[in-house]
Amino acid sequence: MRSKVCHGALRAVDCSAAREVPGVVGAWSAADLTDVPPVRPLGSCLAGPASPSLSK
Incomplete structure (x- = not known):
């Protein structure tokens, strides 16, 4: 998908x-x-909070 608006x-x-x-x-x-x-995040060095699998 392409957008005419940057950072839309x-x-x-x-x-x-x-x-x-x-x-x-x-x-x-x-x-x-x-x-x-x-x-x-993948790997033990990238520990952090879980993120949504899909954007909303």
Whole structure:
């Protein structure tokens, strides 16, 4: 995805049109995947708080 606005913020994602395209197996946004657990940084030297797996 490309944006005309530098450092812009997405306010919403509508995947419905993508889901209707022939050959598309799936299209998801963070709102569709609410049960994905937070992730921690890889490696013991990068200890820190868990971060969301997907942007919201």
